[in-house]
Amino acid sequence: MGQFDGQVVYITGIARGQGRNHALRFAREGASIIGMDIAGPVAEHMTYPSSTTDDLAETVRLVEEAGGKILARQGDTRDLAFQQQLVADGVEQFGRLDHIVANAGILTWGLTWELTEEQFTDVVDVNLVGTWKTLKAAIPAVLDAGNGGSVTIISSVAGLKAMPVQASYSASKFGLRGLAQTAAKELGPKQVRVNTVHPYAVHTPMGLEDTSAMKAFEEYGMHFPSLLGHYPVASLDDLSDAVLYLSSAKSVTGAEFQIDMGHSKV
Template identity: 80%
Template sequence: MGRFDGQVVYITGIARGQGRNHAIRFAREGAAIIGMDIADRVADHTTYPPATADDLAETIKLVELEGGKVLARRGDTRDLAFQQELVADGVEQFGRLDHVVANAGILSWGLSWEQTEEQFTDLIDVNLVGTWKTLKASIPAMLEARNGGSITVISSCAGLKAMPAQVGYASSKFGLRGLAQAVAKELGDKHIRVNSVHPYAVNTPMGVEDKSAFEAFETWGRHFPSMMDHYPVASVDDLSDAVIYLATAKAVTGAEFQIDMGSSKV
């Protein structure tokens, strides 16, 4: 028996990294998975390797190896109609929607006066507006199911403590805090809990293969320390542990859950 037997989880950014691991962990606990990922380069200004269609296919395979049912498609969180159709098809196939993990996002670097308009706008549109579209597409199905459930928004420690050369990213991640807090208040009496998760460095391509991050650390390293030099990078399981907990924590809503090795406090 799994903790999520018979339940359905919608996860964005599922092709690899955190999103893939969340899908595997939920499937291992009995959940059916609805998932999406653009599985391509989102913007020219990102400096880490993008997810691919092969990555998405591998996620589907890994979820199925856990015994999980999965409906996953390539698409963009900025495309509201795509997300609405995917959620509707997932609910038709699996019968309900219980949990949402709004995980998709991008990162790029640049000083506030040097970032292009496109760069700043892409960060806001993908990370913040795209997440709002994820919630707009999924909340009606959760309300119709009347099963309660949870929404977990993946923000960042940069949404708690702004970093240099991350003005667009930090703005989007601070915005996600406000989004999660407002929706938590709207859905509290509907038995749907809403929380945000705030990672620091995570062992994913975005987290450890971004050449611009290392350049930023060399220049502004005093702004980026953590309290745990012996554990500088979180694992994807560290993040999934938090996401699974928040999906089961019946007394927790409106929380800002830090998985940041203390970085936001120094």
Template identity: 40%
Template sequence: MTVSVPPAPLPNAPIARRYEDRVVFITGAARGQGRAEAVRFAAEGADIIALDICEDLPSTDYPGATPEDLAETARLVEKHGRRIRTHKVDVRDFPALRAALEESTAELGRLDVVVANAGMTTARRTWEIDLEAWNTTLDINLTGAFHTVKAAIPLMLEQATGGAIVFTSSVAGLKGLPMLGDYVAAKHGVTGLAKTLANELAEHRIRVNSVHPHGVNTKLVPGIRNLLDAHPEVSSFYQATLPDEVSEPEDIAAAIAWIASDEARHITGIQLPVDLGRTNR
């Protein structure tokens, strides 16, 4: 007998103000997880630097974010009375990313938290991935994350007040999920990059961790559902333990806000699954 379990409601407890007058830099911030993170940090008192490509990508089967999406993120942040600087920039373009971050950091006065969130995915058998799709997936998910921290870390070191870096990895950064070979390779790379940086930056009290969602209710979900419909033989690899089908972006934002906060000041170099129990299977 199949039992229908309603999704758990999002928590509605009062939100702490852990980021008063701090500045948080988020990539992929126009919608989805990035927007939820921007809004969560703003609700906790932070000013935001938000960056997104705001374009369709030729290798994906879902629409990209738009400038209007990024403007909506800004509106939601400003509802909390916080400042935000937005930039339409591709994380693959290191000079543009660095210029945007340096300009906004100068305007807002500091940089405390970096969330390397920008990402994309496609779905097909590994040997069927065309070269353009492979390169795009690695360039955005892995090289883009590297560009993000390469631009941010010198600013944080010069500021000399510590801080936190959080990489959005994935269950695919811990498990060999089928049909996602390029994404798995990129997210495993992100996981390893976070581990190395945690060791390199510890003496500066800059903590580095990765967060690993499973399914999240964003524009990427229809593509994964189509994958499972077309390839039911791999569906067992995508099953979670908790009865909710997917997490909400706010679930991931809450975890990131915690692990980047002073409450987690002795946590660095870990891989935090926020995955409905998937990695426990």
């Protein structure tokens, strides 16, 4: 028996990293997965490797290998019609929708006054507007299911403590907190819970393969310390543990769950 037997989860950004791990963990606990990923370059200003169609195919293979059922498509969170159709098709295939994990996001680097218009608007459009479109596309199906359910939004420690050289990223992640708090108040009476997760460094290509990160750390390192020097990077399971907990914790809503090695307290 799995913790999520018979339930259905919609996850954005599933091609690799956190999203893939969330999909695998839910599948191992009996859930069916509806997932999407852009699986390709988002913007030229990103300085870490983009996910690929091969990555997305590998997520599907791993979920099915784990005994899970999955409907996964390549698409952009900024495309509302795409998300609405995917959710509708997933509900038709699996019968319901119980949980939403809004995970997709991008990062760019630059001083506030030196960012290009694209660097600012692309990040806000993907991280904040795209997440709102995820909620718009998927919340009605959760309400139609009538099983309670949950929404978990992946924000960042940069949404709790603004970071230098990350103006667009910090702005988008702070915005997700406001979006989540509003949705939590609206959905509480309908027995749907909404929470945010706030990671610091995570063992993903965005977290470890960004060529701009070290340059930023060298110049602004005073703003990037944590309280756990012996554990500088969170594992994928550290994040998935939180997501699965928040998806099942019936007394928790409006929470801002930090997995930041104490960085927000420094």
